[in-house]
Amino acid sequence: MKVLLAMPDGLQHRMFDRDQLERLAALADVDVERTAPDLSALDDAELAAVDVLLTGWGSPLVDAAALARMPRLRAIVHTAGTIRLVVSEAVWEHGDIVVTSATEANAVPVAEFALAQILLAGKRTLAQAARHREVRDRRREPPVSDRVGNFRSVVGLVGASRIGRLVAEHLRRFDLEVLISDPIVSAEEIAALGGRKVELDELFARSDVVSLHAPDVPSTQGMVTARLLASMPEGATFLNTARPALVDRDALRAELLSGRISSVLDVDDDLPADDPLWDVPTVLITPHIAGSQGNELRRMGESALEEVRRLAAGEPPRFPVDPQRLAVSA
Template identity: 70%
Template sequence: MKALLAMPEGLPGRMFDAAQLARLAKLVEIDTDHPVPDIAAATDRELADVEVLITGWGAPRVDAAALARMPRLRAVVHTAGTVRFVVSEAVWEQGDIVVTSSTEANAVPVAEFTLAHILLAGKRSLAREARYRGDHQVHPGAAAAPEIGNYGGVVGLIGASRIGTLVAEHLQRFDLEVLITDPFASADQIAELGASAVEPEELYARSDVVSLHAPDAPSTRGMVSRELLARMRDGTTFVNTARPALVDLDALREELVSGRLAAVLDVHDDLPEDDPIWGLENVSITPHIAGSQGNELHRMGEHALEEVRRLAVGEPPRFPVDPGRRGMEA
């Protein structure tokens, strides 16, 4: 079975370690030293017998023209999350090409990052660190405040997505009440995660921490509205590791500048350079680091490697992309 690394130069060495590349070379006929960044520029000889494309960030789009030059293609194995920028409608229309992604693998570090910040938020760490940096004084009385701590606190998760589900599973180990709102998840499904299904209004009003885990789709943009943010109690924290487009930025900015709410923002593509949010002590703002970084990329490579192994031995894929929910990975 012939496979092709359709991705930018240098990316294979980031997604796979040396041992993983060696295993890949034993599973399929592949040149692991020379990826193909541009399918259109590849020769007909390179493409004619390709059965598996292994893609990643910045990979060339698999469109109708590419398919015409790869008549034997039967699978696109994506080493990253969403396939929307790689897989065209022509692939889905053909109907017999398996598409897999490593979204499940990428969800792991995002859930870990979220868990860490939820627990820190329970300690009100942002506000207390800012105060300590300012006056260098320990304030023993603050530790006695009943709203501080992770015993009996309430965490609200917006979305029972892959990441939301992992976060809920992690939170089962702590003495926290977990609320989830998701129109596509049943109360029974949410109960299996150790959580309670609630409407958005109740989730925002009751939670000490609200964490966003919904996909970026036309129906979800702006879903974190001014009205819902206003329901959050003073001193509570909003966490966004999803997408900035899901949040009413003007409303969030007002809440943060006022100091009424705190926030953990790992995604903020639309934040202007002069936005006051950058300088706020009640905001943790990170450069989109919740997702896979460094050696965590090898986890996504491992997932892709397993999919190639399954293809090689005739087993069904472990993480196929549902055509009906393509682009909805979260």
């Protein structure tokens, strides 16, 4: 089985450690030290021999022209999450090419990050730390509200996505009420996750912490409206590890500048350097760190390696991408 690393130079050494690369080389005919950042630069004979493409962030688009030069191609194994920039419509039209993704593996650190921030938010950590920095004397601190803490407080999860489901499973260990809003997931499925299915209005109005886990698709853009944000209880926290396009950013900025609610924003990569949110003590802005980083990339590499093993053994893939679900997935 001929495998080609169709990815930017050096990416294989970020996604796989030495042991994983050795295991990959034992499974297939592959040069683990060589990548193909540009499929069009390869000669016809080399592409004609390829059975499997191993792709990742920044990989070339597999379009109709590339497919025409790879008659033996039977699988695209993606070491990252979304495949939208790698797999063209021509791949789905072909019908006989298996596409897998490491989305499940990438969901793990995002859910861990969200869990940590949810529990910290329950303690009103940002607001209390900001006040303590200003007062610098615990004896002068005012009494905390009875809504502070993680005993029977309310957490709202917007979206029962892969990440949303993992977060819900983590939250089962704590004395929390979990509300989940997702238009395509049944109340029974949500109950099995330990939550209760509600509409967005109830979720925002009741939750002490709201964590956003919906995909960025046309139907979800702008779903977190000014009205929903205004309905959040005073002192509540809004957590976004999804995408900024899902939120009315002007409305969120106004709420945060007022100090009425707090927020953890991990995906606002294009926030201008002079945006006033940088200086709000009850807003934590992190540089897209919830997803896989550092050694966590090897988890996605391990997921891809397992898919290659299954292909070599003639077994079905573990995490195939369903093209019918692309309209409702990230």
